[in-house]
Amino acid sequence: MGKLVLLSGERAKKELEEKQRIIAGLKELLARAEGGDLKAICYASVDTDGQNVTLGILQDDKTGLHELIGLSQMLSDAILQSARD
Numbered sequence: 001m002g003k004l005v006l007l008s009g010e011r012a013k014k015e016l017e018e019k020q021r022i023i024a025g026l027k028e029l030l031a032r033a034e035g036g037d038l039k040a041i042c043y044a045s046v047d048t049d050g051q052n053v054t055l056g057i058l059q060d061d062k063t064g065l066h067e068l069i070g071l072s073q074m075l076s077d078a079i080l081q082s083a084r085d
Contacts, residue, residue: 042071
């Protein structure tokens with residue numbers, strides 16, 4: 001029974017670390033946006049239930065369509081590379 005508790009505790013610890021990593025990344029993006037360092041963000045997210053996906057683009061008025069297409073391609077490439085690794 002001790003091993004079950006240990007494994008459950010390790011799983012909870014790992015889930016908390018993953019959640020904190022996501023939150024830290026979002027806070028970093030927010031800080032960059034507030035500092036005026038970003039002009040567009042292209043994003044995709046998956047809910048924890050695996051049933052819902054959110055896709056979006058946040059941009060200023062000066063961001064060109066070609067930049068958004070480039071962002072979406074880089075996002076796609078990064079996801080494919082991550083899956084290969």
